[in-house]
Amino acid sequence: MIDVKNICKNFGELHALKNVTFSIKEGSLCGLVGPNGAGKSTLFKIFLGLLEANEGKIKIANETINFGDTNYKRKIGYAPESPQLYDYLTEIEFLQFIAAAKHFSGSEVENEIQKWINFFDLGGKTNELIKNYSQGMRRKISLCAALIGDPPILFLDEATNGLDPESSYKFKEYLRSYCQNGGTVLFSSHIIETVEYLCDRIIILHKGQIKQELKKNEWEDLRGQDSSLEEMFIGLVRE
Numbered sequence: 603m604i605d606v607k608n609i610c611k612n613f614g615e616l617h618a619l620k621n622v623t624f625s626i627k628e629g630s631l632c633g634l635v636g637p638n639g640a641g642k643s644t645l646f647k648i649f650l651g652l653l654e655a656n657e658g659k660i661k662i663a664n665e666t667i668n669f670g671d672t673n674y675k676r677k678i679g680y681a682p683e684s685p686q687l688y689d690y691l692t693e694i695e696f697l698q699f700i701a702a703a704k705h706f707s708g709s710e711v712e713n714e715i716q717k718w719i720n721f722f723d724l725g726g727k728t729n730e731l732i733k734n735y736s737q738g739m740r741r742k743i744s745l746c747a748a749l750i751g752d753p754p755i756l757f758l759d760e761a762t763n764g765l766d767p768e769s770s771y772k773f774k775e776y777l778r779s780y781c782q783n784g785g786t787v788l789f790s791s792h793i794i795e796t797v798e799y800l801c802d803r804i805i806i807l808h809k810g811q812i813k814q815e816l817k818k819n820e821w822e823d824l825r826g827q828d829s830s831l832e833e834m835f836i837g838l839v840r841e
């Protein structure tokens with residue numbers, strides 16, 4: 603579903619991504635972990651056409667993606683690490699705007715918006731502006747925006763940050779069933795426990811390079827009985 607070959611991204615002298623190559627199968631829930639500054643968000647932004655790679659090739663759903671292409675984005679739901687919202691809209695206005703941007707129309711729009719508002723227990727306040735929302739509520743609106751229209755691919759950059767335990771649990775359960783039904787997810791997080799619990803594959807990025815790529819059974823074998831994935835991650839990054 604996602605195929606990345608030799609992606610390089612430089613910011614001046616800084617090599618933020620160096621020859622990053624991997625693929626993700628349809629129906630996979632792939633975790634992307636790495637220390638601060640490893641290049642995770644840069645990679646998401648390249649997928650979304652928000653940054654242009656210096657080198658490399660990306661294929662999404664068998665389509666080669668060139669910088670500036672837009673059509674493929676209909677297949678993607680993206681929740682950035684910092685929610686990008688319009689503060690002077692209400693949550694419903696904002697989500698209506700997102701639905702329109704996704705070319706959603708007709709009677710399903712309101713049902714779809716309401717479905718996600720109910721899922722995250724947002725309440726659909728009609729008079730409150732987003733600027734008065736708490737951090738966690740902003741995160742929920744950002745996730746609603748990514749999920750509206752049920753896109754087949756989700757790019758989630760630290761998407762569970764700030765969610766309360768119940769919402770986080772519910773969302774993680776949703777992601778599991780989403781992938782069982784053929785959805786594909788790339789999910790970054792600093793909470794290794796979450797990644798371990800949720801993902802069937804993990805990519806460890808360090809200083810712009812893939813340090814390790816593991817399937818669930820591989821990391822379970824590798825880390826052994828006595829250590830956690832967190833300890834293994836710290837060991838790899840320290841090396």
Ligand SMILES: Nc1ncnc2c1ncn2[C@@H]1O[C@H](COP(=O)(O)OP(=O)(O)OP(=O)(O)O)[C@@H](O)[C@H]1O
Nearest residue numbers: 613616618636637638639640641642643644645683
């Ligand atoms: N627009 C930019 N201009 C210059 N440098 C940038 C830019 N965006 C990112 N960088 C640099 O690229 C590197 C990778 O940043 P990135 O945001 O991808 O890291 P990250 O893995 O997402 O980190 P975190 O876990 O802190 O979110 C960092 O050194 C960062 O300072």
Ligand SMILES: [Mg+2]
Nearest residue numbers: 642643644683
């Ligand atoms: Mg980041």
